[in-house]
Amino acid sequence: MQAFEKYQQLFLKNLSSRLAQWHDESSVTEKEIYKLLHTIKGTGASIGLERLAEAAESVRKALDPESERKWQEHEWAELFQPIFLHVDFTEHDFHPISPSETEARAASLPDQPTILILEDDLEFLHYFRETMEGYGYNVLMATTEDRALKTFYDEKPDLLIVDYYLQGKNGLEIIKEIGSQTNSTLTPVMVISADHSKELAMRVYETTALDFFTKPLDFDLLNTIIRNRLVHVHSLRKQITTDKLTKAYNRSYLYELLDKKKQTFKRDRVPFCLVVLDLDNFKRVNDTYGHIVGDQVLKKLSEVLRTQTRAEDVVVRYGGEEFIIVMPEINQLDAQKRIHDVLKFFKEVVHHASGETFRLSFTAGVAEMDEGIKKMEDLIVQADTALYKGKQSGKGIVVNYQEGLEMIQMVQESKSLHISIVDDDAVIRNMLEDRLSELTFYDAPTEVWTYETGEDFLRESPSDSYKHVVLLDGILPEKDGLDVLKDFREYDQDSIVMMLTARQRGDDIIQALDLGADDYMTKPFSMDELVARIRRIVSRHKGGKSHETNISR
């Protein structure tokens, strides 16, 4: 393989500049796309890029070698997703647009945007309406303020047009009244008037209205401006509900969505599933390659989740390396099967970091909505419980939630926090044990073990506990604290280790952090500070991730 490296690099560089060239052109013919895929297949497989060649071949089959059909970028970029997954083009000048950007570019508006017109000149209103319908809008009309407000709240139009001169009240007063609502829904407001004065224009722009037009209206221009505003709002809305790093939806969108799903389920009882999914060994990726690589991995995972699920499935970044997928109209077994396929796909994806390559997996839990579930949080808890079971039985699997005692016991068990104290000083040991045994973390009890030497600890400490904090003295008889840490990390990367060290030994602290300690305390320390630190680190640490924090809103 080594011998092919030079060819591979050049090939990928050529490929990326080719794609960059396509990116600059408005469209590409199907024939050209076919030809490129053909080349990738033939050459790729000859120079050791078998996976890439396979991906190209799978995509190529869908194309006609003679077709002159023009493909837009968002179309071919989508087609090339399987190829992008096998090549990191970022080192080769070309940055393929991600599917969500693709969506944004292709994004258009709702098929038929709805506009609400408030106008009391009936003749003009009639004419206005007909013209706007001709441009493809769904038009709602109101001739009075009350009617307009009611229609606005009931129908949630995409845009509001208000005539300034109304009998009784002027248009600006209505805009002020409705202002907080239009602001929170980001609905653009336009004002029209026969008055061409600068004074009126200024007063209009002092309100939340976006545009001011004078009669007679130029409808071509008006239509163009309306489209412009709607596209803008559409992309704003998207940004507000999107996680910046991963381009998945964010938590606030999840809760909005789950509220809606709950209502729909009450009505139609159509099954749907919720999947909680956690990237395996993410901490190790961050520790080994740094956070930039960690971020890239999260982006890739999100991309895989979004492209390998169905179009109607919604992918949400729930926090850190945890994602939630809401899958409509599917039962639990089918959902599990689909996520299993996604997992299989993701396990094949090659990640790159400083010249090295590695592969990753995720663990997922699947829960199906049923009538017994009153709060959507409970559905998340179920999926999370299944996820936890998956993590316990070795990661890299998709587990269905099932009701049963076993699960319940496990949840309870998972709630307890294990603390190991390793210190040769009996006074400190007892003091820590007394104080820490009384603690509760998120209503969960604490179990404390104490060890006099590092050897005892390494021999006897539980290796499979979910949340485990180790307080490790830096200076121990026989085997030194740092050596204990080093040996411990060989087989356990998930437990939280806090070094207890003497203040004057700064080198020890640096070495301890290098060896994988999560935090340190210098002696003498106050118990309150120690407790506070343990709390903080447990709630943010992966190994010590608290289910309770995840499900609370």
Add this chain to the structure above:
Amino acid sequence: MKRILVADDEEVLRMLITDTLEDEGYEVIEASDGAEALSIMGQESLDLVILDYMMPEYTGIEVASQLSEEWKQQTPLVMLTAKTQDSDIQQSKDVGIRYFMAKPFSPLELIQMVEEILT
């Protein structure tokens, strides 16, 4: 020293073939499309020609069909084709090509075939 013309528009594959053959002690001339290949064939004396099936200007088939029977008798032609494309092979045979190399291939397969033809 035997001289071989390698005609392929795909730079990387052409490079791979050239490097492989040069390492084996052959002299290699490169062409990046069908027209260039034809013009080289008109000027240089060659012992073997490797033609890609799908090339701009003239395809491998079009190049071969413009060569005289006599020329083809003297100089063996190898067509590079995709493994799955049976129609390509039939078309190539029709224009007098007797040797085929299906993509993907390994450098070793290439060397073996070239040696076989030239000895």
